[in-house]
Amino acid sequence: MIRFDGAVLRNGGFSLRADLTVLGPGICAIVGPSGAGKSTLLLALAGFASIGAGRLMIGEQDVTALPPAQRPVSVLFQDHNLFAHLDVAANVSLGLRPDLRLNAAQKSRVQQVLQHTGLQGLSARKPAMLSGGQQQRVAIARALLRDRPVLLLDEAFGALGPGLRREMLTLVRTVAVEQNLTVLMVTHEPEDARAIADHVLFVAQGQVHPPLPTAEFFAAPPRAVADYLGLD
């Protein structure tokens, strides 16, 4: 469960009001016009944007003032999730130890996770030698290894084609169910939300609206959502 209590999120000169609860585990899609603050919401959850007022709870823990590394959160960005000079195995291993000194047990866990995300045989490749989909798989593998209950996707598959995007969403769905994750994903495609989300959350005009069940969100959208979706 994620709860924003009368929170004001700040990112540069921008501020966003949030007062809502996202129930977990499950997948919650975040939609809204560009510039509305969707990414700010994720950045605040991960600890990269400050919370000016109110507080943020993840589970039973108040994380308002916690530094990023101590939050129960992993993030996938659209780009630059990997370090170009490290191979796949090392990029994944960073999830266990930033200094990359893994023991034998940890090394075999890395191999397991690579196997699990369909990256077997690629552990010695550099990111430049991978496709866009494979690169995001590596980032997912690292998130799995970190084993944090909340996973944030900041338009993580926005640069992929429709087929590959669906494949990655399916992988996220599988992983989320297996690991009991709470997933928040920013997306520009309402169909992504339809495909895998349990809830949808709308962000517009500096305000985060409380999440609605996906079917309800699309069947009887509030006025602002209908305008955004282009429905009459």
Next chain:
Amino acid sequence: MKVTGWVGIAAGLLILLSCAAAISALIGASGGAISVSGADFSAIRFTLLQAALSALGSLLIAVPLARALARRRFRGRDLLVTAMGAPFLLPVLVAVLGLLAIWGRNGVLSALMESVGAERLNIYGLTGVVLAHLFFNIPLVTRLLLQGWATIPPEHLRLGQQLGFGPVERFRLIEMPMLRTVLPGAGLLVFLLCISSFAIALTLGGGPRATTLELAIYQAIRFEFDLPRAGTLAMIQTGLCLIVAAVTMLIARPGEARAGMIHPDPFSPPEGRVLDGVVIASVAMFLSGPVLAVILRGAPALLELPYGVVEAAIRSILVALSSAILTVGVGMALSIGLVRMAELRPRLARVFEAAMLLVLVISPFVLATGWFILLRGHVDPFAIALPMVVTINALMALPFALRAFVPAVAMARRTDGRLADMLGLTGYTRLRHVLLPHMRGPAAFAAGLAAALSMGDLGVIALFGSTTTATLPLVMYQLMGAYRMEAAAGAALLLLLLSFGMFAVIDRLGKSHDPV
């Protein structure tokens, strides 16, 4: 445009040919056989040693400085970063006088040392040459590195925070890979600049143990009139520059330019805050001290400058304006030629452009020596000293002009060019309405740059100048040589004001009209 383009190509060919002529004259003068004396060897050794130390020192200081500036935000930071561009326009001699005012035998630091019972400093020789090169190149490298830091994706910094990177991991995994791509090119660039810097070696070096190749060429011509030796040394100097330039070009990978260069709100780790502050403050003091010293010492003398200084200043302004006009004229015609050539024969255009850049690596001093040998029998080189200075100063500024002009010409042809084709605009009308509006900004910038560089240059004029042709930097050098430090400081302040003033005024001309 067609005619202008051909004129430009012709001018480019003329430049290539006259450089080739200078080189062949030097080969002729050296007698073909290269006989290198012990003194020449020590000149080569000193040239390489001081350049290597200067390059290494610049990198060692610029890395922590750029890192501190990249991750800290404080009042005056942007001003400081902008000011790091100023040494490019600062006349070398002004900086030397300023450095002596701080670090010299009669400088501020020596006085401090003496008051605590220590020896006064003596920076003449290797120390002084390297110190002056650090003064000019730390800011240059810092600016290059700041661009490097701006290419680090913010996502990587955030990932580092999330994954719990400490300072060691952050350096090893995020900063080190960027430095590996930026540092070699930056170091070689400084090395190249230091190999062929003349005025610093002239004023702070000298003697058998601190003579650079350029200084040795100068002495061979000016004092010994030993043309074979000058030719040999010039060949060695050119060979060195070409090798270093070629290596630089080979390893330099064009960096990935990212939008939003400076992150307004960077990740600013709490640790190392004090160290960053100390680095920024001490380098800022090292760089601003000499300039402040020149201003403070020069101001009282400014009102009673000797007549010779005023006369030289007027001469220098004329030289600077002439070379600015020459740079812009040749640069514009050449850019039009290059852009048209790139449309018709892209391969040939690339070869031509590379040849132009390579030629400009040849030190101005070497070119002047070659031309001097060529012209010797026909005209009195001392009589044509000023035209020679104008030409060579214009050549020095040409690469910067081309860098500003070529994209502007290409842009003009891509956008308004098609419209003009459709309307059938040709000749002068087309030049005026299609091209010039796009060129006003870049032309004013290049002219300002050329004027300021020419204003402050003490190179070729030291070879061929006499009392009737002395420019302001040469007169200032003579005053320093005669230990007339008050008058020299006044001349230095005047030179400083004129260099920056000319750049500011001319560059502004390009902005006073409606932007394109």
